[in-house]
Amino acid sequence: MARLTDDTAQWIVLMGFIVSFSLFFLAIILNQSTVVGQTTAEAVSEFPKEDIRGVRDVIIQSMFVDNEATFHNQSNVQNEIRSLSMSRQNAVVNFSDTTDPHGPQHYYYIHYNNGVTAYNETWTFP
């Protein structure tokens, strides 16, 4: 390199640099591509989509369970939903039922939090 006085030789060296740098960047891209599928699949697996859908469904169902005095079905079911999601799904689930004093609406506040994903919803009925 010390004696590159010839123009053509300088061009050859320059092209060598350019080619080696592009190869270097292609190698980096190839290296990164191996982890892409894994991280994506992990992110999808860890997102508790079905847990949230399930607990939301059962909470809404529980709002329509009778609560007559012999069995206290509704309050039993609702307390069991809270403790089951805590112990089996590692999620804090809470919900409450508010009636609009000026209209027929019921507002159901649903909260879900498993430490990574939080979900809040206000479900209105009717």
Place this chain on the structure above:
Amino acid sequence: MVNSDGQLFTIEGVAAALIMLATVYIVVNSTSVYTHGDTHVNDMQLEVTGNDALRMMNIPENGSVNKSPLTEIVETDDGAAFYTSFNHILNNRTGTKPDTLQFLANVSYVRRDGTVNSTTLLDMSRPLYGGEHAVHISQWIIVDKKFPEADPGKHAALVEVLLWRD
């Protein structure tokens, strides 16, 4: 180093050394990826398939107010019916041979004293040997049933299924 040629050689040497050092630094610092990029893709697909199958079983017959098949199975503790139905939804394929997914099912409920208990709804369809790569799926139900050590009346229960490809 009085002549300029020598200085040029020195500079070249220093540059080459720096490049080599940088290369070694990058190589030593890089971490190897021992897992394949598609490691968890299978799990993800298995989870989706299982969730769909179990959800199908938790839907009452079209246009009826009956209980869902899953609720009835849990209320009657009918592990055989669970196996037939779940296996049918999960493993049937359009080809000639069925798929080979294996599963076991538990039902979790809350006892009278507030503790959570799990009972076996369906024992494993094949003995576990420890190398299975199982995924976990679940489905909520409200059953009218007296569980062991629980009061009669309606209760929330969680059907949990472990699912693995054999």
